[in-house]
Amino acid sequence: MITLFHRPRTRSQRCIFLLEELGAPYEIHVVSSFRRPDGSGEADPANPHPHGKIPALMDDGTLVFESAAIALYLTDKFPENGIGPVVGDARRAAYVSWLAYYAGVMEPAWMSAFMKWDVPRGTAGWVKTDDVMAFVIATLERGPYILGEKFSAVDILIGTTFKMFLGSPMLVKTDLLEAYVERVVSRPAFARAQERENG
Numbered sequence: 001m002i003t004l005f006h007r008p009r010t011r012s013q014r015c016i017f018l019l020e021e022l023g024a025p026y027e028i029h030v031v032s033s034f035r036r037p038d039g040s041g042e043a044d045p046a047n048p049h050p051h052g053k054i055p056a057l058m059d060d061g062t063l064v065f066e067s068a069a070i071a072l073y074l075t076d077k078f079p080e081n082g083i084g085p086v087v088g089d090a091r092r093a094a095y096v097s098w099l100a101y102y103a104g105v106m107e108p109a110w111m112s113a114f115m116k117w118d119v120p121r122g123t124a125g126w127v128k129t130d131d132v133m134a135f136v137i138a139t140l141e142r143g144p145y146i147l148g149e150k151f152s153a154v155d156i157l158i159g160t161t162f163k164m165f166l167g168s169p170m171l172v173k174t175d176l177l178e179a180y181v182e183r184v185v186s187r188p189a190f191a192r193a194q195e196r197e198n199g
């Protein structure tokens, strides 16, 4: 059985969305406690994540952590509906590239914008937020999804992040981005995930 360690209104929401898309059997463990940004609070001792963060996923005793790794693990395990191109699929290279890009480039870029850090171009492997957004927008102009015609788990990560920040100083609202977010969050699996938000 798959157990998702979850806290409402955090990154683990996206894993519920993905599990619903995949039609996977799963249960949710809502963490009993968590650490706050000011350092107060304790992580739930039952949470197997190495830093007590969420999401974490246990699959019959095997731990998977990091949202992008969880996405890849689950779409490989449940390939039937094709939302995670598997080895041999022409879109596999783009799929794993975007998953790594999401975690390794996009999140740091957005975080630097959120924290108002002016990271000089090329520092420590980082890419400027404007350059990241130019690439995302050019990709979505070909769209309608990041990998092209077909929705994938990459859209779950990116579309739900955009939903949260669209219209904030971090992410200027445009018709293209608004329509993309709408395409992602109007999926029935997103609504089902919302219903399971509290466990």
Ligand SMILES: N[C@@H](CCC(=O)N[C@@H](CS)C(=O)NCC(=O)O)C(=O)O
Binding pocket: 010, 011, 012, 034, 035, 036, 043, 051, 052, 053, 054, 055, 065, 066, 067, 068
């Ligand atoms: N890179 C991780 C980030 C996980 C993360 O930082 N999650 C936040 C909630 S959105 C958290 O657990 N914060 C509590 C803490 O850092 O102890 C991922 O994408 O899975």
